[in-house]
Amino acid sequence: MTEPHFHGQAGVRIAGTGLGLPEGRLTNADLEKIMDTSDEWIVQRTGIRERRKADPDHESQVSMATKALDAALSDAGMKGSDLDLVINGTCTSDSTVPSGACRIAANVGATPAGAFDLVAACSSFVYALNVADTMVRSGRAKSVGVIGCEFLTRMMDYNDRRVSILFGDGAGAAVVTADEDTRRGCLWQMTEGDGRDWEKLYRPMDESQIPEWDKENPIRLGCVRMSGQDIYRFAVTKFGEVIASGLEATALNSEDISQFICHQSNVRILQKAMERNEIPEEKLRINIDRYGNTSAASVPIILHELRSEGKLAAGDLAMFVAFGAGLTWAANVWRV
Template sequence: MSSHDAIPAPGGEHASAGGGHYPAHTPKAPRVAGVEFIGTGSYLPEDKITNAGLERIMDTTDEWIVQRTGIRERRKADPAKHESAWTMASGALENALADARIPADQLDLIIVATVSSEMATPSVASRIANRLKAGKAAAFDLAAACSGWVYGLNVAHEMIRGGGITTAAVIGTEHLTQYMDYSTAGRGCAILFGDGAGAAVLRRAADPAKGAIAWSMHGDGTGWKDLYIPRRPDDLPEGTDPAAVKMGQMFMNGREVFKFAVGTFQSLIAETLDKAGVRAESVAHFVCHQSNVRILEAARERFGIPQDKLYVNIHRVGNTSAASVPICFDELRRAGRIHPGDKVMFLAFGAGLTWSSSLWQF
């Protein structure tokens, strides 16, 4: 015991190293708080990349893309309009704060999920905190690719429920078109990905029943080599020919990623339902990462999920990685389809490999 440690004294008191006494105190267990969404927002660039546009610059067709992915168009950030990962994230959070009817300086925490920040440092979250005048809110970025926003949602939820903070913003933003090769050689990725951002504002709720009733977060680093954006030849998987990969552009082993996504998505739903002790039919909405319509349909059919319970917008925005789940939820919420008492499951899977879920009671 160091000289700075408190020394137990008779009579239920402690003696300090300086000789003083203070009453013994048994800390109370923190009261578990509920957590609720109080605002959502999104930002989608106006510029679109249509399948017809891709037909003109690479060997592909609208029919081929739609049949394999369900995508008809995706959005593209325009640097001439100062659109980037951080500005789109800022726009999405501004919309979410307006929906929540609170100023940014009421936020205790800002988490940004992204793999496409324009700067190594500072974080996108810090730049947003400055732009929106969020005061001394804690701010950090989280890199878990397509799973990032759901990872961040679970982190923020636990920080609020544990009593450490009251109000948090969780944002997913991606400017992935900057990493695409818009030629026939790069069509495996270029047909899939688009740009955008989605945000949610969470707050402590008086009702402890509100919030996540089950969540899961997983990773498998052995699969990192199936989807990555290299910056140096030294970072390529062992045995890879550097001449076969373009630095700064996305590489994806489509066959392996599809196999991972199909199996993982379905097992993740089953795991989360089992943790919560509920059946699929009791979930009002499954808000899923928009990776490929075939993956979504396979899960929907396995669990007997009605079409109106599994929201799909991939045909309009493509795969926006960490932004896809919050964009979907914002659209659902603004359409008036989320009601008190609903159970809503958020699900995502992506590079890393990573996968995560969060089942909420509204």
């Protein structure tokens, strides 16, 4: 491939990553005690064995996100005051007024950096990473803190096994900075959505937000509802399409990509993506068995694991892929 050079613009580097994981765990054995399910049933359908569970009395979306961003700053050898912008990718913010991002920025000493929440469900971190790359490459910001963090277990109805078995809590963050090498950063990106199917995965807060066809759903108000088969079909189709689009747009093939860093929604979806795009197992990390679906946090958790293990070196090509409620999807090809 002939790589683009962005003359007069900065390259973009992932300078550091970090995690903010709760100590609490919710295993399949724990779920067996409170609902009609089994470890075998859950593993067969999702690949999940346990998920992290935050303590609502002592932890919050803001506290997990702060921990992750603090760790990413430390990894980058930077201080909060070095940041020009903080983006908090989440659909489970503790409040909308003020945004979680403003509180997180204050916690890490990033004032007066700009700060906002980005709500694109499971796609939020990749959406935010695309925004950060554009801001830094254009010169509008030099350093950006990008977070994916969710406190999903407080939005589950554990009387219903269809949805509640899937989700866990956690946070991951990356610090993105300008780099003299203009070849680094996004070579291609996609940030898209289609709101016509919003009701396939949503969280109603009152009766007026429930579509007529879902009025008899027993899941409590304030808890996540999902049309599982519809979302599964969307994810399998869109996953393959997005990967193929990224490879075609950059004139690459799967052998050129060091790592596919993908949202962890269901092990069967990930396996189908590998099969369809001829991706070997060592190039697409799966950790859903240990964390469950952490929505916006799943991609940065994978990113941190790969960097910590030395599996993403400077100059390597990576593809980030995510999809989620909205419906939304996002991807990029990144030279790290």
